[in-house]
Amino acid sequence: MNLGTRKLLDRSFTALGFGSIVIMGLALLVVLAPIASKGIGAIVFQGTIEHRKMLLSEFGRGDAEKISKEEASAKEARQKVFDMLATFDQELEQMDFDRQSKYRNSYEQVKSALRGLYGPLPGDTEPALMRFQYGQTRWDKAEEKLHELLYEQKWDYSNPDVIAKPYDVSRAAEFEGTSLVKLFSYVEENLDRMMLPEWTIYWGFITDSSIDAHFFGGIWPEIQGTIFLAIGAMLFAFPLGVIAAIYFTEYARDGFLTSMLRSANSTLAGVPSIVFGLFGLAFFINTMHVSHSKSVLAGSLTLAIMVLPTIIRAAEEAILAVPKTYKEASLSLGSTKWNTIVTVILPAALPGILTGGVISLGRAAGETAPIIFTAAVSVGTAIGIGDVLSSPTPALSWNIYNLASEHEAAAEIRHVQYGMVLSLVTIVLLLNLSAIILRARISKKLKG
Amino acid sequence: MPMALEATGMKKKSNDSAVLDIYLPPERKKIEGGGKPHVVAKNFSIYYGEFEAVKKVNADILSKYVTAIIGPSGCGKSTFLRAINRMNDLIPNCHTTGALMFDGEDVYGKFTDEVLLRKKIGMVFQKPNPFPKSIFDNIAYGPRLHGVKDRKTLEGIVEQSLRKAALWDEVSDRLDKNALGLSGGQQQRLCVARTLAVEPEILLLDEPTSALDPKATAKIEDLIQELRGSYTIMIVTHNMQQASRVSDYTMFFYEGVLVEHAPTAELFTRPKDKMTEDYITGRFS
Numbered sequence: 001m002n003l004g005t006r007k008l009l010d011r012s013f014t015a016l017g018f019g020s021i022v023i024m025g026l027a028l029l030v031v032l033a034p035i036a037s038k039g040i041g042a043i044v045f046q047g048t049i050e051h052r053k054m055l056l057s058e059f060g061r062g063d064a065e066k067i068s069k070e071e072a073s074a075k076e077a078r079q080k081v082f083d084m085l086a087t088f089d090q091e092l093e094q095m096d097f098d099r100q101s102k103y104r105n106s107y108e109q110v111k112s113a114l115r116g117l118y119g120p121l122p123g124d125t126e127p128a129l130m131r132f133q134y135g136q137t138r139w140d141k142a143e144e145k146l147h148e149l150l151y152e153q154k155w156d157y158s159n160p161d162v163i164a165k166p167y168d169v170s171r172a173a174e175f176e177g178t179s180l181v182k183l184f185s186y187v188e189e190n191l192d193r194m195m196l197p198e199w200t201i202y203w204g205f206i207t208d209s210s211i212d213a214h215f216f217g218g219i220w221p222e223i224q225g226t227i228f229l230a231i232g233a234m235l236f237a238f239p240l241g242v243i244a245a246i247y248f249t250e251y252a253r254d255g256f257l258t259s260m261l262r263s264a265n266s267t268l269a270g271v272p273s274i275v276f277g278l279f280g281l282a283f284f285i286n287t288m289h290v291s292h293s294k295s296v297l298a299g300s301l302t303l304a305i306m307v308l309p310t311i312i313r314a315a316e317e318a319i320l321a322v323p324k325t326y327k328e329a330s331l332s333l334g335s336t337k338w339n340t341i342v343t344v345i346l347p348a349a350l351p352g353i354l355t356g357g358v359i360s361l362g363r364a365a366g367e368t369a370p371i372i373f374t375a376a377v378s379v380g381t382a383i384g385i386g387d388v389l390s391s392p393t394p395a396l397s398w399n400i401y402n403l404a405s406e407h408e409a410a411a412e413i414r415h416v417q418y419g420m421v422l423s424l425v426t427i428v429l430l431l432n433l434s435a436i437i438l439r440a441r442i443s444k445k446l447k448g
Numbered sequence: 449m450p451m452a453l454e455a456t457g458m459k460k461k462s463n464d465s466a467v468l469d470i471y472l473p474p475e476r477k478k479i480e481g482g483g484k485p486h487v488v489a490k491n492f493s494i495y496y497g498e499f500e501a502v503k504k505v506n507a508d509i510l511s512k513y514v515t516a517i518i519g520p521s522g523c524g525k526s527t528f529l530r531a532i533n534r535m536n537d538l539i540p541n542c543h544t545t546g547a548l549m550f551d552g553e554d555v556y557g558k559f560t561d562e563v564l565l566r567k568k569i570g571m572v573f574q575k576p577n578p579f580p581k582s583i584f585d586n587i588a589y590g591p592r593l594h595g596v597k598d599r600k601t602l603e604g605i606v607e608q609s610l611r612k613a614a615l616w617d618e619v620s621d622r623l624d625k626n627a628l629g630l631s632g633g634q635q636q637r638l639c640v641a642r643t644l645a646v647e648p649e650i651l652l653l654d655e656p657t658s659a660l661d662p663k664a665t666a667k668i669e670d671l672i673q674e675l676r677g678s679y680t681i682m683i684v685t686h687n688m689q690q691a692s693r694v695s696d697y698t699m700f701f702y703e704g705v706l707v708e709h710a711p712t713a714e715l716f717t718r719p720k721d722k723m724t725e726d727y728i729t730g731r732f733s
Contacts, residue, residue: 254540325577329639332535333590333646334567343589348580446580447628 032425039422042415046139047200049074050119054134054216059208070196077193081114081183082122088180106152106174110183113149117142117187117195130212131409137216138415139197146191150184205419213379214403214416221382223423225296225393229375230365232300232388233307237364238357240304241311242346245353248312249319250341269309274369276306281373294392296383299375306370307360314356318349348446351439358435362428368397378402396424479677482512486650486680487532491546494527494536501527503704504546509697511649514672514681516695516712518688520732524704525684529652531555532682533569534562551649567594570648574655576635578627578642583619586627586638590646605645613641614671633664640671651675653683657690669694688728692716700724 001009049070056062092100092107111121119135120127127133136142151168172184187194208218244265252258280302284290291298322345330340346353368376376398383391403410403417410417487509494502502524509515517525527536534555536542548555555565567590578586587606588596596602606623610616615637619630627638636656643651653672657665672681672694685691691698691712698712700721708715708724719725726732 323577325573325575326579328535328538328571328573329577329579329642330589331538332533332566332571332573333593333642334563335590335593336563339593343593344579445626447626 035418035421035425038415038418039425041140042419042422043203043205044199044201045415046197047202048135048137048139048142048195048197050135050195051137051200051202052198054137055204058211058216059204061204074194074196077190078118081118081187081194084180084183084186085111085114085121088178088183091179103175103178106171107180109152110149110171110180113145114187116145116148117191131215131412134216136195139195141412142191142195142197146188149187206423209381210379210416213407213409214399214413215409219396219399219416219420219423221380222394222396222399222420223427224382225376225395226365226397226424226427228296228383228385228388228393229299229303229371229395230361232296233303233364234357234361236301236304237308237311237360241308241356242315242353244308244312245315245319246341246346248316250337250345265309265312268305269313272369273306273367274372276302277370277373279305280370285374291390294373294375294377295390296375296388296393297390299371299392299395300388302370302374303364303367306367307364310360310363311356314359315349315353318352318356319345321352322348351442351446354442355435355439358431358438362431365431366397366424366428368401371395371398378406396420396427400424479512482510482677484511485509486511486551487682488549489546490549492531492548493545494524494531495543495545496539497541501704502531502701505706507699507706507709509680509682511680512677513696514676514683514694515697515699516691517682517684517699517701518686518691518727519701519707520727521686523701525699525701526654528701529654529682529684530571532650532652533566533571535566535571537562567646568648569650569652570643570646571652571654572636572639572643572656575659576632576639578630578635578638580626580628582624583627583630583638584623587642587645590642594646609641609645610638612644612675613637614667614674615641631664633660633667636660636664636668637671640668644675648679650680650682653681655684655686658686665690688716700727702727 049067052062052067053071056064056067088107092103095103115121115124115132115135117135119133136145150171152171152174153166154169155164156167157164170184172181175181175184202218205218206223207220209220211217248258248262252261280298284298284301285293290301326344326348327340330344331337335343375392376395377392378394378399380392380394383393400417400420403413403420407413485508487507489505489507492502492505493500505528517529519525530536531544531548532550532555536544544556550565550569554560579589581589584606587609588602591602591605596605607616607620610619615634618634619625619638627635630638636659640651640656657668660668669690672683675681676694676696683691683694695712698708698710698715699706700708700715700723702723708719708721710720715724716728719728
């Protein structure tokens with residue numbers, strides 16, 4: 001091959017490698033950017049007076065005097081709407097049955113949209129669920145509710161070959177000729193006076209308990225549960241994994257049993273996590289009875305079994321990477337084998353062992369399947385450290401799934417779900433970052 | 449091709465002995481209280497699995513003197529050296545026959561404590577291998593292992609060992625710095641100091657200068673001269689000049705067999721064996 005071709009090949013390969021890294025970076029950006037922007041929306045948003053009212057009465061936070069003033073002014077703005085409703089109620093009663101039935105359905109929708117904005121309307125009975133006791137707490141959601149109020153959604157079935165398409169019908173046109181017609185333009189023009197939006201940084205999203213299945217409040221129980229589960233898993237898996245790695249590298253003789261153990265370990269690393277979840281349920285809870293039912297303990301044990309192969313493998317690699325000369329030097333000074341392992345080999349292998357540990361910690365924090373049957377519940381309060389042996393806990397990974405697919409009002413609280421995803425991603429990223437920093441520090445110390 | 453011609457010329461040269469222009473040191477002093485058999489090998493063989501790496505060696509290593517082991521690569525000289533403090537235990541499938549006695553005790557005896565043995569027989573390796581710790585901790589590692597806890601005593605041992613290894617002046621102001629920051633030669637002297645800190649009786653040096661530059665090599669050789677008389681020293685070397693400079697006795701191994709074992713001056717000037725002569729005159733290596 002002549003020099004020109006060789007250089008060209010070299011260059012094109014460099015370009016290819018660089019290109020693929022750029023593509024990877026872009027893909028990461030495409031994935032992470034929406035997570036970050038939408039997730040931050042759970043913490044930084046335009047909160048309405050309803051949000052401040054909720055914070056004051058549920059968490060005792062906020063300036064009571066200012067809030068009652070704001071509430072009064074909002075109430076004043078809303079009063080006109082309530083008056084219009086009362087007028088229309090009377091008007092409706094005087095109509096004949098045909099006209100009544102023409103408006104009734106749409107009128108109920110109008111009222112329910114208004115309830116979504118303001119909370120219970122005058123004359124409503126006190127709702128049982130917390131989510132109906134307050135109006136819309138977020139301005140972006142309030143605007144959605146406004147749209148619901150202004151337009152009725154209908155479906156276009158005219159073309160039977162395609163899926164029906166939704167289209168909006170103005171309610172103002174529907175109620176043309178009644179007293180209610182003024183309501184729509186009034187609400188549209190005065191919505192900010194009625195809701196009083198204000199930019200809010202709601203740190204409580206991270207530190208508060210959730211109220212009424214995540215309608216209000218924060219995700220602290222989930223964050224705490226995730227931390228408990230991940231740390232619990234490491235408490236079991238890390239020492240066990242390091243000891244197993246020491247056995248494999250320093251004590252085990254090469255033989256049938258050892259190679260069986262090794263391949264078992266490798267196989268274990270490839271088992272789907274849902275299998276670990278079922279195993280955890282069958283073994284730790286149903287057979288060993290470590291707890292009466294789901295518990296942090298059972299979940300931690302299951303996660304520990306799941307990450308064990310990774311930790312063993314990482315620790316093994318790290319120990320094998322320690323120069324043999326260290327071991328020789330230590331032994332030649334009259335050190336025992338065990339002493340050599342503890343004072344020379346483990347310290348030198350520490351960066352690698354810790355990296356494996358922290359990566360496993362991140363994995364334990366993010367896994368869903370192993371804790372479905374063993375530890376996670378969808379709604380709950382933060383549990384005390386004393387309850388970990390017997391209580392289940394909410395956890396980020398499981399609750400993200402739950403909010404996405406099983407929650408009865410998933411669409412209403414998307415922002416909570418995004419916030420949870422961001423929190424989980426942040427936790428895992430921070431763990432990995434700390435692993436990198438820790439590793440760099442120890443390596444630097446070892447290199448001198 | 450002058451090189452090749454020279455090589456063939458070498459081969460054709462008749463073996464009139466004493467073509468040895470190797471530098472020999474002035475008359476070495478006799479050591480008071482030395483010269484007793486310290487390590488004794490009797491029909492001692494070392495096997496790697498089936499392969500007999502060292503074959504039926506019989507030798508007395510005399511105390512307080514410096515014994516050099518020379519021979520071509522793969523002749524078993526390192527294997528023999530490492531057998532003395534049982535470092536070969538690390539190699540699976542390695543076993544021995546015959547007897548190797550240290551101070552009248554069987555090194556491979558059933559009840560021999562190899563940890564205690566290694567404390568008495570220190571070793572310095574081919575590549576400098578300080579621990580990734582501070583200079584102080586490197587030297588103090590051995591004494592600490594053997595139960596010295598008092599800081600003052602440790603400091604004393606560290607200083608003394610570094611002085612013996614002729615390193616004190618260079619590192620006394622940075623004992624807390626990582627040992628891996630030292631130069632190769634300093635690292636190797638640190639390893640000697642570390643070994644001396646456990647007060648061994650025998651010092652095994654396994655090609656201690658092969659990874660060092662000439663200047664650092666000279667320092668290590670000087671150090672061996674300093675330590676001669678205080679310790680029984682055995683040094684494996686590829687460098688015949690080095691063997692002739694530093695040792696009192698020389699053992700020549702070839703293919704696992706101890707071909708000749710004699711006072712260095714004698715072995716290099718009047719080798720008894722034809723093979724020895726061929727080797728030291730550079731006819732093979």
